[in-house]
Amino acid sequence: MGFDLLPILLSTLIAGTPLVYAGLGELITERAGVLNMGVEGTMVTGAVVAFAVALTTGNLWLGVLAAMAAGALLSLLFAVLAISFRANQLAVGLAMTIFGTGLGSYLGRPYVGMALVQDATQAGGGLAQLPVIGPLFSAVHPLIWLSWILFAAVWYFLARSRAGLALRAVGEAPTSAHAIGYPVVRIRYWATLFGGAMSGIAGAYMSTVYASLWTEGLIAGRGWIAVALVVFATWRPERCIAGAYLFGGATMAQLFAQSAGIGLPSELMSALPYLATIVVLVLISRDASLMRLSVPASLGKPFNPQG
């Protein structure tokens, strides 16, 4: 049994990583009081852009950077409408997803059916050549390592830094934050752009590392799961990363079931992450006072600095 554990852990890690990026990004956005429901669309766009750039230039990291930029750009659009003009955040987020999905499938058309050939050892640069820990770098993609660094940074930012305290204050009571001199709108913009960039990386990871190809159904609701994950995490980064791997495990349930010889329809196994998301949402949301104490109090509510 112990022998089988490693590949299972590894595949959970691989499947959970896009949720770590998108989840932590959305977590920061929501902590500032902005509810960006456009993660799915941003991931789709990020996936296409990263794939196209990585394929054309042959450089994975250029693809990732391009996806970050595309994600930030899309979320800038969101920010202008939802933060500056105080449009309904749910509607704009939904529009982002529909727009991003449409954009992705249009831009991605020429790339359907192409494969991105890459070598994980190459992506890790010289690190894989290191003695003892080298194999870890070849087995675990650098984007996974980076996701752990991201987690540490997000955790430190929120729990320990003055800037993180300000961000939380903005999400808690924007009127108060404004009154004591914080630029609420600017802070919300940055939080939204950060979330967009992270969703972009999440998408890039999906097309360039996870699947190494682009198809229209590639993201398959992972952006929405990331949004649900933030609720599940009660807006805390450590629970967010744990939840990401939990959902990663659910995505891989099909493989586990096959290896264990369980004869369930594959469609049922594929539906597992979505069903798990619903169950988990219910379990967390039913505790009204936990939600009240965890949710950033201004989440989804527009703020007018003049009023």
Add this chain to the structure above:
Amino acid sequence: MPLPETDPGRQFRLELRGISKSYPAVRANDRIDLTVAPGEIHAVVGENGAGKSTLMKIIYGMVRPDAGDVLWNGRETQISSPAEAQRLGIGMVFQHFALFDTLTVAENIALALPEKLPLKAVAARIVEVASRYGLPVDPGRHIYTMSVGERQRVEIIRSLLQKPGLLIMDEPTSVLTPQAVDTLFVTLRELAADGCSILYISHKLDEIRALCERATILRGGKVTGVCDPRRESSNAMARMMIGADIQAISSARTVSAGSERLAIHNLSLPASDPFGTTLSDISLSIRGGEVLGIAGVSGNGQQELLAALSGETMFADPQVITIDGKPAANLDPRQRRAIGLSSVPEDRLGRGAIPSLPLSENALLTNGGPDSVRGGFIRLDKVKAFAERCIAEFGVRGGTADSPAGSLSGGNLQKFIVGREILQAPGVLVVAQPTWGVDIGAAIAIRQAILDLRAKGAAVLVISEELDELFEIADRIAVIASGRLSPSVPRGRFDRDAIGLAMSGQFAAASNRSEASRVHSV
């Protein structure tokens, strides 16, 4: 009117020249001049809607004026943001507080300090300032666990740590008991003695006369006078404030012996919200032709009590609340309205009316009976006619049945809402903060309407944070504190100090005092 002489050689801490600010519907500030000397306690007086808040927001950098100059220590300045105001040395204590509930006192204050200090150092400075000005506070406590008075203390300490040259206090006493007001004034006088100027915004003339050296009086966005309130009579100031003498309301003060119309029997309700108040063992009874006033500092269970009465909160045991003897605690708001209980919430735009809908549809909000709705369909003509009746009979100005509720002034909308409930001829009316934020004319009209309804034999429950209002209209006053309700005191034994003690939760001390003194105030 004689202006108090000002020393021309003295430099003002703050000087405003010709400040104007217009909003799409109103001219909030019209060429306002104002000067504040160092160490001066200066009142800005005016009724609701006179332009006080807009002016303060301009000084604090939250709103940009359309025209006019701001001089800080004699130098022309543009205060473009609150951050800029703080850099200059302008602090503000907000009426509704600018605090973060889930953060601690130290975190709240650290956020506002210009330099980055470890929380321990911040805590040490809090304790230092707190003891210097007699404002005890625990730096480690979370804001949501604190009373309104304690929160105000945190706000004052926060402003003081920024070493302000000018402190703006926006209606600071509206959340305090009479005793706490006295303590606050001691602190403010000490501050002024240390050279800090204070801009004190209020509509309460007696407080201003007790505290301030100079007052600038606003009406309709314009300065109507500058005076020394200690030398001016209240009536003279009131005339400057509202442009006319305050009209008294008329009521036949006979004690009617109606039968019990509303009763609460041992109502207890755990807080549904972690930041809310638990109601414990509340009982009361109101007869027809009687107004019961409930005093208290906000956040002591008023909202929860109102929700329990209106039907927004329902109870399994129907007997907890009876309306005209009928058990009603298990009924929803529409069912309670059907047996004669109407309510007016404190929040006009978020609850009592919907800003974007026309008045006619706002009338339908609580008037969905068979007159307005038949066979599931709305009878538009009837609904409109009812709205027009509310407008005509309650003197609602500035709108027709088709105007959106949000386009009316606070006073007119409140008259409309109160009218909407009273015209449905309720046997029991529950009103929260009936005149909060409305102009004096509207306040008088609303209080008069409440007394007229009482004269017709209805039972009225008024929940108000304004003691003066309750003294004016209530037949009995009870006090709510920390979710408990004190026994009621009849008119004739109203005693400001005893009620003040009760507002801070000392029911026993309050009743001792009331027994001992037997002072018949008002």
Add this chain to the structure above:
Amino acid sequence: MSIRFELRAQPSRTMVWLSPIIAITLTCCVAMVIFALAGLEPVSALATFIFSPLADLYSVGELLIKAAPLVLIAVGLAVGFRAGVWNVGGEGQLILGVIFGGFIALTFGPTGGVWVLPVMVVGGAIGGAIWAGIPAFLRTHFNASEILTSLMLNYVAQLWLSYLIFGPWRDPAGFNFPQSAPLAPSALFPTLIDGTRANASILIALVAVGLGWALMSKSFVGFQLKVTGLSEGAAKYAGFSAKRAVWIGMLAGGVAAGIAGVGEIAGPLGQIFPTASPGYGYAAIIVAFLGRLNPIGILFSGLLMSLLYLSGDVAQMSLGLPSSITGLFQGTLLFFLLTADVLIHYRLRATSAAGAPKGAANGL
């Protein structure tokens, strides 16, 4: 001189209806840019894109047959959207309509009589209602966000349909293609106009428009839903049940989408495929907003969206562009709509000297 936005004292009622027209115009501009980038002559390409789907009677029939489900679902969703109930599960609810209706058609169609079609419609409505009822239940009992739950159920429904078509429902005579056996004639909507595929499901959409209008504009229930959507506090105070609003809002969308699903298999498809819906459940969200959540408006926006679907095919055949351009234009349209909606609450103003506090603002 600089242009800036200024809050209006009251929302502009003119802009409410002008905004969709601005959005459509801007989307056309973007379309021309894309055509130009693809090396086409922008104006004539746009003309081809817009007008060629309407060349003949058959095409008009296609326009109607695609508009019918969009209008039907959008009216249902609009009931919820007005009440602040975010049902984004139209796609899954449509698929449940396909599954329930399909089950009835495949089981009773070959032997049954005229009753099969009505039973399919009812079955589809029930299927959609069940799929919408789950998020409604989870929202009213556990406070779980209906956006996320209804969206997750879209994926689950799609996988369920795939399972059926790749498994038990696969046509044995279908050369192993993922499709069901063709539906029996008793399980198909009758054609309305000869020479077209336009069928009686169009009438259902029209009825939905009428019902939706009566509900939303005339009835007290519609008023209660509107109040709930505009102000939770006011609804509580008035005693309008938020839970009831969630149920009505979700079920209206679910029933409509379920019936639309039946309309697809019993209409143009005549057979069940795993891809029974070309994203109608999502597109209907755009239709609802573009039609201002007003059934009459939705009638027009549904026709427009239908045209956009047909144009996508034209783009592929006549212009050499991928048909996925439809999705891009849908998203662009929704984005421009929300952007133009800003003008409902703001007006554009030109100010002198970039917002200096001294200069008075000049209106334009």
